[in-house]
Amino acid sequence: MPESTEVKRPVITPLRVVIALCLIAPFVAMLWVSSYAKTDPALGGIPFFYWYQMLWVLISTALTMIAYKLWQHDQRSRTTAPSTSDSSKGGASK
Amino acid sequence: MKDGVNGVALGVFIFFFLAVTVIGFMAARWRKAENEASLDEWGLGGRSFGTWVTWFLLGGDLYTAYTFVAVPAAIYAAGAAGFFAVPYTILVYPLIFTFLPRLWSVSHKHGYVTTSDFVRGRFGSKGLSLAVAITGILATMPYIALQLVGIQAVLDVMGVGGESGNWFVKDLPLLIAFAVLAAYTYSSGLRAPALIAFVKDGLIYLVIAVAIIYIPIKLGGFDAIFSAAQHKFATPNPKTGQPTGAIAPGHAGQWTYATLALGSALALFMYPHSITATLSSRSRNVIRRNTTILPLYSLMLGLLALLGFMAIAAGVKVSNGQLAIPQLFEDMFPDWFAGVAFAAIGIGALVPAAIMSIAAANLFTRNIYKDFIKPDASPAQEAKVSKLVSLVVKVGALVFVLTMDKTVAINFQLLGGIWILQTFPALVGGLFTRWFHRWALLAGWAVGMVYGTLAAYGVASPTQKHFGGSSKEIPGIGEIGYIGLTAFVMNVVVTVVLTFVLRAVKAPDGIDETSPADYTADAGDPGVAVELPPATAGSAH
Numbered sequence: 001m002p003e004s005t006e007v008k009r010p011v012i013t014p015l016r017v018v019i020a021l022c023l024i025a026p027f028v029a030m031l032w033v034s035s036y037a038k039t040d041p042a043l044g045g046i047p048f049f050y051w052y053q054m055l056w057v058l059i060s061t062a063l064t065m066i067a068y069k070l071w072q073h074d075q076r077s078r079t080t081a082p083s084t085s086d087s088s089k090g091g092a093s094k
Numbered sequence: 095m096k097d098g099v100n101g102v103a104l105g106v107f108i109f110f111f112l113a114v115t116v117i118g119f120m121a122a123r124w125r126k127a128e129n130e131a132s133l134d135e136w137g138l139g140g141r142s143f144g145t146w147v148t149w150f151l152l153g154g155d156l157y158t159a160y161t162f163v164a165v166p167a168a169i170y171a172a173g174a175a176g177f178f179a180v181p182y183t184i185l186v187y188p189l190i191f192t193f194l195p196r197l198w199s200v201s202h203k204h205g206y207v208t209t210s211d212f213v214r215g216r217f218g219s220k221g222l223s224l225a226v227a228i229t230g231i232l233a234t235m236p237y238i239a240l241q242l243v244g245i246q247a248v249l250d251v252m253g254v255g256g257e258s259g260n261w262f263v264k265d266l267p268l269l270i271a272f273a274v275l276a277a278y279t280y281s282s283g284l285r286a287p288a289l290i291a292f293v294k295d296g297l298i299y300l301v302i303a304v305a306i307i308y309i310p311i312k313l314g315g316f317d318a319i320f321s322a323a324q325h326k327f328a329t330p331n332p333k334t335g336q337p338t339g340a341i342a343p344g345h346a347g348q349w350t351y352a353t354l355a356l357g358s359a360l361a362l363f364m365y366p367h368s369i370t371a372t373l374s375s376r377s378r379n380v381i382r383r384n385t386t387i388l389p390l391y392s393l394m395l396g397l398l399a400l401l402g403f404m405a406i407a408a409g410v411k412v413s414n415g416q417l418a419i420p421q422l423f424e425d426m427f428p429d430w431f432a433g434v435a436f437a438a439i440g441i442g443a444l445v446p447a448a449i450m451s452i453a454a455a456n457l458f459t460r461n462i463y464k465d466f467i468k469p470d471a472s473p474a475q476e477a478k479v480s481k482l483v484s485l486v487v488k489v490g491a492l493v494f495v496l497t498m499d500k501t502v503a504i505n506f507q508l509l510g511g512i513w514i515l516q517t518f519p520a521l522v523g524g525l526f527t528r529w530f531h532r533w534a535l536l537a538g539w540a541v542g543m544v545y546g547t548l549a550a551y552g553v554a555s556p557t558q559k560h561f562g563g564s565s566k567e568i569p570g571i572g573e574i575g576y577i578g579l580t581a582f583v584m585n586v587v588v589t590v591v592l593t594f595v596l597r598a599v600k601a602p603d604g605i606d607e608t609s610p611a612d613y614t615a616d617a618g619d620p621g622v623a624v625e626l627p628p629a630t631a632g633s634a635h
Contacts (some may be wrong), residue, residue, distance in 0.1 A: 023188040030181035030355060033348040037174075039341050045316025046400075049342040053180045054396040060184050061389040064191055068382050 015074050022067040026060040099253040100424065106433025107252065107440060110297070111271070114290050114441050118278030121285040132473035133207050136283035137456045137480055139374045141202070145383050147288055148375040151449075152384060153391045154291030155371045156362065159244030159443035160237075160507075162298070162398060167415040169402025173327050173339030175347055177399055178354045183392040185359035187385040194363065195378045196525045196613040202373075203612045208453075209369050209521050210461035216524040218604025219532040220465055225539050226517045227461035230366040231487075233514040234454045236506030237365070238491035241443040241450075243416065243500055245271055248436045251420035265496055271440070276488050279448045280481050284374055287448040294445050297438035299394065301423075305404075305435070306397045309426050313407045319400075322407035349573035350565045357579035361515040366453035367446065378616045416500075447488070455483035505561035509550055512564070512578035516542035519589050525613065532604050534592035542585030549577045 029035075030053070039047035134141060143151060161179070168176030197212065206212045209230065214223035246268060254267050278286045313319055320341065327339035343351050362368060375381055405422040412418050423435040459480040464471050471479070494503060520535045555562025568575040 023191060026184050026188055027356075030184055031352045033343065033352050034345070037342045037344075037348055037351075042317075042320075045318075045320060047320060047341055049174060050177065050396070050400065053177065053184075054393060056184055057180065057389050057392045057396065060187065061386060064187055064389075065386045067188075067191065068386055071382070 013074075015070055019067045019070050019074070022063040022070075025063055026056065029056055029059075100251075100429060100432070102429035103424070103433035103436060104252050104254065106430055107248075107437045110293070110434070110437035110441060111274075114293055114444065115274050115278065117289050117293065118274075118282060118286040121278070121289040122282040124285050124289060131477050133456060133459065133476045133480055134205070134473075136477045137207060137452055138370065139284040139288055141374055142376055143288065143374050143380070144376050145380050145387075148371070148380050148384055149387055150291040150295050151288045151371045151374065152368070152388060154287065154294050154442075154445040155367055155449045156446075157298075157391050157395060157442075158237075158241060158446040159439050160240040161395070162439055162442055163244050163247055163416050163419055165395065165399050166402035166405065166419045169399050170405045170410075170418040171339065171402075171415050173323065173341055173403075174343045175339070175351065176402065177396075178351050178358070179399060180392060180396045181351075181355040182358040182362075183395055184389070185355060186362050187389055189359060190363060190372075191382060191385045193522050193525050194372055194381050197369070197521075198373060198375065198378055198381055199615045200525070200608055200612045203615050204608065207373070208366065208457050208460050209364070209517070210457060213520050213524060214461070214465070215607045216528065217520070217530075217532040217535070218606060219536070222520055222532050222536050222539075223461050223465065225536060226520055227457045229513050229517050229539075229543070230364075230457050231454050233510035234366055234450050235487065235491060236494070236503050236510050237367075238447050238450045238454075238487065239494040239503040240507050241447040242268060242272070242491060242495040243503055244443040245440050246495070247414075247416050248420050248439050251417060251424050252436060268495075269492075271444070272488060272492050275444050275447060276485055279451060279484055279488075283481075284370065284449065284452055287445045287452075288374075290441065290448075291445050294438065294441045297434060298442060301435045301438045302394050302397055304431070305401060305423070305426075309401070309404050309408070309422070312426060313404060319403050319407040323403045326406050346574065349568075349571075349575050353568075353575035353579045354565065357515060357576040357582065358511065360518055360582065361511050361578060364514045364517050364521060366457055367450040370449060370453040370456065447491075451484040451487045451491075452480075454487045455480040458483045501558065501561075505550075508561060508564050509547060512546035512550060512581055513543060515578045515582050516546065516585050518582060519586055523589075528606055529593065530589055531593040531596040531601060533601060534589045534596055537592050538585040538587075538589030541588045542581040545584055546577055546581035549581070553577075 036049060036052045039049060041048055043051045165176060165179045168179075170176075197209075200206065200215075201212060204211075204215055206215065208227070210223040210227040213226050214220060217223075249267050310316055310319060324341055327337055327341065330337055340347070363372075372381060375384075401419055401422060405418045408422055408425060410418055410421050410425060412421050420436065420439065423432050427435060459476050463479050464476060468475070516539050519530065519538055523530050523535070549566050550564065551560050553562045553564075553566055554560065564577055565574050566577050566580070567573070568580050
């Protein structure tokens with residue numbers, strides 16, 4: 001978090017943009033069905049369509065985990081830094 | 095189907111069933127609070143569950159026996175189209191991450207037990223809250239009935255009941271299973287499914303792990319499995335002349351695939367039973383942490399879906415698609431392990447059935463009984479009513495399954511998914527903004543419900559005249575998409591437009607009893623613990 005003390009912190013920060021991207025990415029990947037509606041290349045006999053989506057279970061888990069860690073970081077930096085608590089608390093919600 | 099009763103498998107099944115019954119009754123004494131006669135205790139397990147208990151409870155709750163039977167059955171029947179369950183469960187977790195912690199906080203602060211409680215508090219509208227409650231109950235009932243269908247499928251394959259001519263002999267095993275379930279839910283509340291979920295998920299993971307390694311080896315590897323499936327799907331259906339399925343969705347199926355995945359993901363956490371399991375967790379972070387470990391279930395679901403292809407390759411021939419997977423287990427596994435697999439499915443039905451009946455009972459008690467019948471009900475009275483209603487709900491589901499055709503339960507479950515999605519704007523919208531007007535929300539809800547119901551009624555399939563499926567042409571786009579999502583979009587449009595209108599004519603707003611800070615409060619924050627009902631505060635270990 002950048003400079004903080006007296007200024008009211010912005011609701012949108014670079015860190016939060018990254019969190020949002022982590023959470024949005026699975027939607028883009030999974031709803032874009034034509035990007036993966038094919039059988040080749042197969043992996044161990046399993047067509048692309050199936051292993052690709054199962055791979056995304058792992059990718060989206062990793063992204064959610066990153067979002068969680070970043071969120072904790074964001075919250076900590078907001079509660080520890082001195083600020084007028086009311087405004088930051090209201091904005092801290094997502 | 096082998097002739098007669100599979101004795102070994104049945105023995106193993108009964109063993110696990112008895113073990114689970116004992117656990118269910120003992121659960122009443124687990125983490126017992128000083129004052130158990132309240133809805134917080136019976137219906138939310140004292141709001142005390144940590145990360146792991148919540149993980150098992152939610153997993154046991156969302157991935158039901160019906161899921162285990164129906165997802166591979168859909169793959170068995172049509173191939174790729176059935177796999178939408180995987181992207182669906184992928185999309186659920188970023189959604190939960192975003193909105194459920196807020197619901198948890200505001201519910202903890204104000205003692206809300208159901209989503210309708212929140213909607214009433216936020217918008218000050220008993221009508222809107224009633225609409226949400228009724229939708230929840232209507233959507234949950236057929237879901238409970240389907241859990242019974244899951245148990246029936248397993249019993250059928252084991253040779254118990256099923257074809258016997260006498261209805262009483264035929265349905266006796268199901269009646270016994272249900273009586274036991276009802277008894278321990280009544281006495282132990284949410285603690286019973288929470289404990290049993292450990293057994294259920296342990297068994298399921300074991301069975302999937304074994305199945306996904308053992309069966310492909312027996313069938314000659316995944317190459318052989320998929321080429322057998324390819325061959326089957328390429329053979330045209332004698333009735334329609336179309337191929338019966340596909341390994342990867344063709345262009346026409348892609349809209350359906352994406353809208354089903356998105357619509358189902360949005361709907362899942364509107365279901366009362368998902369919310370009940372979420373609100374029983376101890377803190378905000380328990381929920382967020384769970385979104386990072388719950389996807390393990392999605393992975394399992396993906397593997398499980400592949401069993402549908404294995405059933406094709408193994409030459410399983412069943413008239414009722416729901417029996418494909420139990421039949422595959424019986425054909426492939428030694429008898430004793432088939433028993434373990436059947437027990438996993440059977441117990442997999444009990445956990446969600448228990449939670450769903452508790453959730454529906456909570457809705458009735460809080461948002462119909464207390465709001466409209468007896469406003470001064472004490473916590474002890476609320477708990478008592480809820481316990482009784484949980485029995486009524488289960489008996490209702492049982493009668494449903496025994497007296498009506500299975501397809502009726504499936505049709506209603508399909509409708510339930512469409513209906514429950516219509517509560518999304520009021521609930522999730524309400525968590526982030528108060529801009530929506532309560533009357534606009536109610537009108538949007540009504541439009542979504544009516545359109546969804548009529549559209550689903552109009553879908554024909556080769557076997558059914560009505561409710562033949564959940565997809566239909568999207569008006570204005572021309573592609574085939576999930577009806578629930580189309581209805582949801584209409585719902586949102588109506589809500590937004592009417593809100594502008596109502597704001598312009600200055601229609602009176604309801605009173606909002608929540609404040610912005612309530613949505614981020616966490617356990618231990620000043621003010622949160624103090625304002626909880628005494629029973630809950632005392633039990634927070």
